[in-house]
Amino acid sequence: MHFTSFHALISSLIFLFYWLIIVATTLRVVFKRRPTTYVIAWMLVIYILPIVGIILYFALGEAHLGQQRVKRAQKMRPTISKFINKLNEFSNIFTSNVSSVSKPIFQLCKHQTGLDGINGNHIELLSNTNDIFDRLIEDINQATSNIEMVFYIWNKGGRADDVENALIQASKRGVVCRLMVDSAGSRHFIRTDASKRMREAGIIIIEVLKVNLFRFMFRRLDLRQHRKVVIIDNYISYTGSMNIVDPRYFKQNKHVGEWVDIMVRMNGPITTLMGAIYASDWELETGKRLSLPQITDFAEPPEEKKHIMQLIASGPGYMENMIHQVLLTAIYSAQEQIIFTTPYLVPSDDILHAVCTAAQRGVEVIIIIPKKNDSLMVKWASRAFFSELLDGGVKLYQFNDNLLHSKSVLIDKQLSLVGTVNLDMRSLWLNFEITAVIDDAEFAQSLFTLLQTYLANSDEVSTKEWKNRPVWQHVVERLFYFFAPLL
Structure with missing residues (x-):
């Protein structure tokens, strides 16, 4: 009898201790003030995978340098x-004598870095x-x-x-x-x-x-x-x-x-x-x-x-959210056209909404991604965003034959962003990255000419065909979408 009571007490204490850890970890996730989808994804991982979810969060959930x-x-x-x-x-x-489309970005850089x-x-x-x-x-x-x-x-x-x-x-x-x-x-x-x-x-x-x-x-x-x-x-x-x-x-x-x-x-x-x-x-x-x-x-x-330029360095220990802010500023500055190239398309909610808003206000938005990808998870997570992008008026192209690994943004054939940043959560929030910001029509024309060769070797994603894809693909896409904020 005493053994049974002792066992029940120990079990209750372990259960209480576990839930205290769950509560503490949940509060830690919420107080980090990350995007809502990021928070929800981690909370599900923590609740669905007992103990393991907590270990994963402290190993992978925060960008602590040590x-x-x-x-x-x-x-x-x-x-x-x-x-x-x-x-x-x-x-x-x-x-500070820059083009009108580039001015908001250079103002942002000036206030964040102190440099024109x-x-x-x-x-x-x-x-x-x-x-x-x-x-x-x-x-x-x-x-x-x-x-x-x-x-x-x-x-x-x-x-x-x-x-x-x-x-x-x-x-x-x-x-x-x-x-x-x-x-x-x-x-x-x-x-x-x-x-x-x-x-x-x-x-x-x-x-x-x-x-x-x-x-x-x-x-x-x-x-x-x-x-x-x-x-x-x-x-x-x-x-x-x-x-x-x-x-x-x-x-x-x-x-x-x-x-x-x-x-x-x-x-x-x-x-x-x-x-x-x-x-x-x-x-x-x-x-x-x-x-x-x-x-x-x-x-x-x-x-x-x-060739007026700036360099944006991002990563732990650098200005938080800087590259994310630069991308959003560039998208909202566009008046005529935006062309993205990225091998991995797992955007934040803010960038997703920004590109769809740009398309809906009449800006031609083109995103070129590879048809084949070296990451199975990223491939399927990317596809989970296709419907919203297509419904928002964004044109999606899939590059044939080889893996398009270029990372670039071209705004109004004037402002170019070229560097190491993918349109995914890892590049936006975690990795040490660098992007060259270039305000120059001559360079932009060179980039535009290159992007036209990419488009000539790409197939546009048809909205009609996309909506008629097999049901099993919907299921797989939603499954990997769950992991999108963590990729």
């Missing part, structure tokens, strides 16, 4: 603020894989002082090996070479002979955000360094969607074809800001401080209305 990185981020802020103030002393490289549009840059859109590798290797071969890189994926083979060899030769002639690669995205490369050869040649390679199951107590487990950046001699810089991979040798077992990417090659004052972002990432990861680039010593004379 105490050590938070301290480093706080320590860096005065240095970055001082650098921005110093930049502003060189007023000739800044301008950066003038006098020379930029080039590169869309052919071999051309990108050729230009990058040529610039590496001509480097004289330093090369800094950060990439989500580095995959040996083909043209990636050519980059490896060029970096080794640069290091041997005295160029300081630093490379950061994401631990998850580049997990195979980190353990290859290629990585060993590069280190032996004096190249500093840092594995960023190391993946380790024991680290989830101190840092969110699936944080990703998703930037793609190259800086050469503090003068030339690159960013865009392409990792250091040769598409002929990358993920061919997924049967999605070769990845199609774009990069932007830049020189001029904008590279100064790129260098500051890289130095911040380096210190955040290693705790070691890099010298910030010398301001305008290398900048070409500003040209009126020539």
